[in-house]
Amino acid sequence: MNKTKFLSILLFLTTANVVAQSEKFEYRFSIDIENAIEKDTVPWKYQIGAYEFSFVGNYQKTRETWDKNGVGIPTITEEDSLYFIGFKPVNARDYIIERSKNEQIIIINEAHTYPNHRTFTHSLLQGLYDNGYRYLGLEALSDTIINERKYPIIESGYYTKEPEFGNLIYTALNIGFTLFGYDDFNHNGKEREIAQARNIANFIEKHPRGKVLIHCGHEHVIEGTPIIPSWEKAMAGRLKEYTQINPFTIDQTQFAEKSERKYNHPYIAMVNKNFPVVLIDENGNLFNGQKGNDQVDVRIIHPETRYLNNRPNWLLSVGNRKEYHVESSKITQYPILVLAYRKNEFENNGVPSDIIEILDSENIPSLILDKGNYEIIMKDRNYNIINRYEIKIE
Numbered sequence: 001m002n003k004t005k006f007l008s009i010l011l012f013l014t015t016a017n018v019v020a021q022s023e024k025f026e027y028r029f030s031i032d033i034e035n036a037i038e039k040d041t042v043p044w045k046y047q048i049g050a051y052e053f054s055f056v057g058n059y060q061k062t063r064e065t066w067d068k069n070g071v072g073i074p075t076i077t078e079e080d081s082l083y084f085i086g087f088k089p090v091n092a093r094d095y096i097i098e099r100s101k102n103e104q105i106i107i108i109n110e111a112h113t114y115p116n117h118r119t120f121t122h123s124l125l126q127g128l129y130d131n132g133y134r135y136l137g138l139e140a141l142s143d144t145i146i147n148e149r150k151y152p153i154i155e156s157g158y159y160t161k162e163p164e165f166g167n168l169i170y171t172a173l174n175i176g177f178t179l180f181g182y183d184d185f186n187h188n189g190k191e192r193e194i195a196q197a198r199n200i201a202n203f204i205e206k207h208p209r210g211k212v213l214i215h216c217g218h219e220h221v222i223e224g225t226p227i228i229p230s231w232e233k234a235m236a237g238r239l240k241e242y243t244q245i246n247p248f249t250i251d252q253t254q255f256a257e258k259s260e261r262k263y264n265h266p267y268i269a270m271v272n273k274n275f276p277v278v279l280i281d282e283n284g285n286l287f288n289g290q291k292g293n294d295q296v297d298v299r300i301i302h303p304e305t306r307y308l309n310n311r312p313n314w315l316l317s318v319g320n321r322k323e324y325h326v327e328s329s330k331i332t333q334y335p336i337l338v339l340a341y342r343k344n345e346f347e348n349n350g351v352p353s354d355i356i357e358i359l360d361s362e363n364i365p366s367l368i369l370d371k372g373n374y375e376i377i378m379k380d381r382n383y384n385i386i387n388r389y390e391i392k393i394e
Helices: 003-022 030-039 045-055 059-067 078-084 092-102 115-130 163-175 189-206 235-243 266-271
Strands: 088-091 105-110 133-138 178-181 211-217 248-251 277-280 322-324 336-342 354-358 367-369 372-379 385-393
Touching (some): 030 045, 030 059, 045 059, 088 092, 092 115, 092 277, 115 133, 115 163, 115 211, 133 189, 189 211, 189 235, 322 385, 336 367, 354 367, 367 372
Parallel strands (some): 105 211, 105 248, 133 178, 133 211
Antiparallel strands (some): 088 277, 336 354, 336 372, 372 385
């Protein structure tokens, strides 16, 4: 897909869903999402479907649906391979947290249908806070009272409805971060990049104490030559210009896994680690793609997802999360949608901490939950609540 068209569609979807926030939102069964995609006629129906699959934790269907936009089998040249093997992989989380001690602004991106990108940013929060970071800017956030409420609600944004995004926000607020949204829904292209950077720069000017973490989408992280020439500079590049502070820019998207292994970038298999890595050479230089690439400072290579009891393994990579096995005595029919809300958040339109679909008695995935008190909401095929009860995760 053409990059300009792709980003325009993303902006359209985000804007359209901001307008639609007043409408009742429902986390839907996968079969209903599939049926909606089949009936839909808009060119971006696979994007919408992929987002909805991500909202209910169906990661594999998210990938498969997104890849229907078009995907190929990537290759690398001999020159690329020789350049790549000059670097060694190190733990990405550990490197970024250590590096953050000498940085004032860190910008990390996500692909909007990859919840594991949010999980990784989540894993950085405590270490960054310990190193002086006090502010978290979120492109996806459109909630002006989030810092007072201390948890996200459905109206907080479009992408923030996804449980891993909600968990990131909840943890950041409870650690002590001040959150702010900085996107501009009235512009596109170059004007949007300028507006985003101006909004962040203005926030930094008003809050000089404390370091800043920015979590953005896709190409906004580029501080060098943008993919879309008409931008001239992406958000990160303009922020560098406006603040005269060189941000540490981190990309998670270029080497993200696909729906099938054959579509994955060869670098994922060449790294062959079971944790996210960045690559560094003997002189301390970071790998950021092809030789001479100036877009970002470093690119993360995530491992392939493994599934544990039908749940992605990276869900267990942050905090003190544990598997919670839904008691069979609580299940009176199939299929059901099971949503886990932090206590008192369901009534206030909060974002669930986790969601699973239970289709039959032979295949019951686990909820993945951090320590705390939760209310479990079970819905039947018609989205009626058929059971609700409280649990405590020690």
